[in-house]
Amino acid sequence: MSDATAPDPIDRLIRKAAASPRVIGLGGGLPSEKQFPRKELAAAFVAALKRQGSPALQYGWPEGQEPLRVWIARRLRERGATVAADDVIITNGAQQAIALAAGLALRKGAPIAVEDASYPAALDLFRSRRLRLTSLSEGRAAYLMPAVNNPSGMALSSAARATLLARRVPLIEDDAYADLNFAGRESRPFLADAPDRTYHVGTMSKTLCPGLRVGWLVVPHSRRQRAVKTKQDVDLQANSLAQAVVDHYLSNHDFDARLRVLRRFYQRRAARLSEAVHKTLPNWTFDFPAGGFCLWIQTDAAVDEKRFLERAVAEGVSFDLGSTFLRHHDRREPNRLRLSFSYEDPTKFTEGVRRLARAWRWAVKSARAR
Numbered sequence: 308m309s310d311a312t313a314p315d316p317i318d319r320l321i322r323k324a325a326a327s328p329r330v331i332g333l334g335g336g337l338p339s340e341k342q343f344p345r346k347e348l349a350a351a352f353v354a355a356l357k358r359q360g361s362p363a364l365q366y367g368w369p370e371g372q373e374p375l376r377v378w379i380a381r382r383l384r385e386r387g388a389t390v391a392a393d394d395v396i397i398t399n400g401a402q403q404a405i406a407l408a409a410g411l412a413l414r415k416g417a418p419i420a421v422e423d424a425s426y427p428a429a430l431d432l433f434r435s436r437r438l439r440l441t442s443l444s445e446g447r448a449a450y451l452m453p454a455v456n457n458p459s460g461m462a463l464s465s466a467a468r469a470t471l472l473a474r475r476v477p478l479i480e481d482d483a484y485a486d487l488n489f490a491g492r493e494s495r496p497f498l499a500d501a502p503d504r505t506y507h508v509g510t511m512s513k514t515l516c517p518g519l520r521v522g523w524l525v526v527p528h529s530r531r532q533r534a535v536k537t538k539q540d541v542d543l544q545a546n547s548l549a550q551a552v553v554d555h556y557l558s559n560h561d562f563d564a565r566l567r568v569l570r571r572f573y574q575r576r577a578a579r580l581s582e583a584v585h586k587t588l589p590n591w592t593f594d595f596p597a598g599g600f601c602l603w604i605q606t607d608a609a610v611d612e613k614r615f616l617e618r619a620v621a622e623g624v625s626f627d628l629g630s631t632f633l634r635h636h637d638r639r640e641p642n643r644l645r646l647s648f649s650y651e652d653p654t655k656f657t658e659g660v661r662r663l664a665r666a667w668r669w670a671v672k673s674a675r676a677r
């Protein structure tokens with residue numbers, strides 16, 4: 308196996324940790340399995356398959372099925388954007404929407420502004436497209452999560468929002484967690500204020516389930532044809548069956564009621580994990596998130612984060628390396644890390660954080676001994 312294809316040792320470690328029932332999972336940021344509406348989705352599946360003409364099993368148009376696009380457009384209008392169903396393109400998850408948007412908005416080598424802490428799979432995508440990551444005050448385009456940032460769980464400040472609007476650059480707005488802000492506030496998307504240069508990205512992954520891979524993209528009118536053609540070039544269309552299942556589910560259930568349940572559920576979990584961290588690792592600091600799945604932790608020492616993760620997994624707990632979220636990472640600065648409260652059973656949080664604290668004490672000691 309060549310170096311280029313050799314598995315990354317951290318990736319191997321993360322996979323091993325995820326597969327081990329003795330490892331308490333505070334990494335990964337997966338949604339809770341408890342909240343997947345399995346029975347309802349099973350019924351939606353059967354109903355979609357039984358429909359006359361079998362549209363769920365047939366080819367569809369590259370922009371996706373109309374009923375779903377109608378639903379997405381209506382929800383965006385409720386948040387202040389002027390969007391018609393024809394403006395929406397259904398994608399294979401938000402990740403594909405980000406990739407399409409980056410291809411449309413930026414040339415190779417162009418600078419793209421990102422928040423100080425940002426979503427690693429988008430950063431990886433931009434780096435592999437040879438885009439240059441810059442701070443929000445620079446760049447000829449920006450990628451942001453203005454409603455709820457991953458990893459911080461915070462909304463973009465109104466000052467940063469105003470500055471970005473005034474700079475009139477193309478904006479890739481990733482709204483993946485927007486519906487999971489704990490206060491249930493319907494935030495106004497950039498799409499509402501700058502429709503001529505916003506590439507708006509959404510997904511059902513966080514609020515329904517990621518396995519169906521249903522996301523969407525709204526692009527400026529002038530780029531729509533190009534966006535649909537690019538999508539078609541890559542995969543013809545998003546999965547017909549998944550779209551039909553989601554459409555049937557949404558037509559037969561109160562999605563807003565579901566969101567209210569999810570917000571309370573994740574907020575309670577956030578409070579439980581916060582309490583455990585404050586108690587056991589009082590020198591670590593973080594802001595209580597406004598939404599999302601995670602705590603974005605600032606530690607009080609600089610250690611080798613990979614060795615810390617290895618030790619943590621050996622102790623029986625996982626977390627996400629802070630460096631993967633950072634545009635710019637300085638090893639001499641105290642480490643950052645992301646802890647997820649979304650996936651693991653909260654009765655394991657106290658023990659998980661105790662294990663983390665043991666690994667942290669070891670990592671700090673070995674950093675001092677060097």
Ligand SMILES: Cc1ncc(COP(=O)(O)O)c(C=O)c1O
Nearest residue numbers: 400401402426457483510512522
């Ligand atoms: C901020 C953000 N954007 C996009 C995605 C990708 O979502 P999808 O499953 O819809 O591709 C994720 C998944 O973790 C995410 O955290």
